[in-house]
Amino acid sequence: MTDDYNFEGLPLASLRPGTTVLVAGPSHAGTRHLAFRMLSGPPTEGAILVSTNQRAGRIADDWARSGFELDKERAAILDCVGDDDQNVPAQVLPVSGPSDLTGIGMRYSDVYRTFRQSGVERVRTGLFSVSTLLSFGDLKTVSRFVHTLVGRIDAVDGIGVFCIDPGMHDEQTVSTITQFCSARIDVRETESGQELRARGIPDQPREWMNFDVETE
């Protein structure tokens, strides 16, 4: 067994290896910021981010602004948008587009393998976002993809952080995607700032909790 994954600076309990969390909230800065922070582990851990609708360079900038030091040795971005971005401080892997779920899954497995070969065993996986996949593919196909990726993350004792904007989909769609994940965090914006509420995370309070959004 490997140790739990921790989230420094966030009001979140640690996660058992193999857990995938659905982060559900409007696609404004708060939800993405939370997801970026959850992906950003200590230097011994790697991170693989699947970007469905933003170029690698852009998402690398946003990720860095959330306080993460990107590094080719331990950060990879699967870019479904396709422009060749130079000078991104991460491995950038091309995928033909957000409807090529087979390609995304295979690229993911391949990058994970190269991480492990270079000694990075603990990997956090981000999927930004399930909503884009749903706008390019049907629910059944996206379901199979999400289920397979959740299974792969569990098999290698990683953690997954998948984003969805519930306002873009039917309730049944969001509930189906939620059922593949072991936990869910809802995000909302209030007058006093960003709040999160978790379900399915042991030792985590069930109330809305404030979290800070700092950008550097």
Added chain:
Amino acid sequence: MILCADPETPARERTTGALSDAGFDVVEAGSLAEAYEALDEHPVECVVTEYTLPDGTGLELVDAVRERHPDAACMLFTATPLDDIDTDAFGSLVAEYVHKDDDHDELVGIVEHALAFRSQTAYPLPANESARVNALEQYAADPTELGASLDRLTELATALFGVNAAAIGIIDAHTEEFLSCHGVSFDPMDREDTVCTYAILDDRVTVVEDVADDPRFADNEGLAAANIRFYASAPLITPDGEAIGTFCIYNDEPRTFASRDRELLSLLGDEDGTTVAASSHPRRGR
């Protein structure tokens, strides 16, 4: 049963050997044509395939597998670099990729996990899925023995709710089979195509007022062909608490379902669960 497709005999035998040593039954194929034959003959639950086959590609094979055994775990096991694999045309298949070298440990680990957790299904599984499927074997009742009493229940339900049809379905690992149908006739269906697959995720009555308006079923050809618009069901729960199937009612028009209707349907589900369980006990005792 695992289908292993690889045109190179020594490589295929090494892969097959590693999977057999891990306790799996394996059928081999050296080409797409041989693989198709194996698919017709065996209940394939997992496919491990090279990318380049003499008469096609591994992705074409996965495509055929998804048609026949949609829940199967599919893996490309190949040394072909991803840059040389055209996934774009097969984007909706979803398959694993395991890099092929002399070490088969990674492949065996991924196969074991995918089969144990059934992680390539297109639908969510109940949390207690393996206990549920085990319970099903225990309660595998004799349909002919049960037929008459269940037929009375489905006929009563149709009249009680004023709907076109009612059915009692049992959901096993990959398919739903119907013990009784009234006003409709169903052959066994792939689990990913039935509403009941989603209904057993909830221990209460499930109501879909209009399947055409639900993203899970809007594209479902089977429902359209059977002229089904409204669906409601109660789960059949064994005394140990496992949902092994559903008592469902259907209508050709969308409709609402009052809370009293839910209570009555729930009673029918309980009645039916008791009948199925009771008829199975003697078999279990023997």
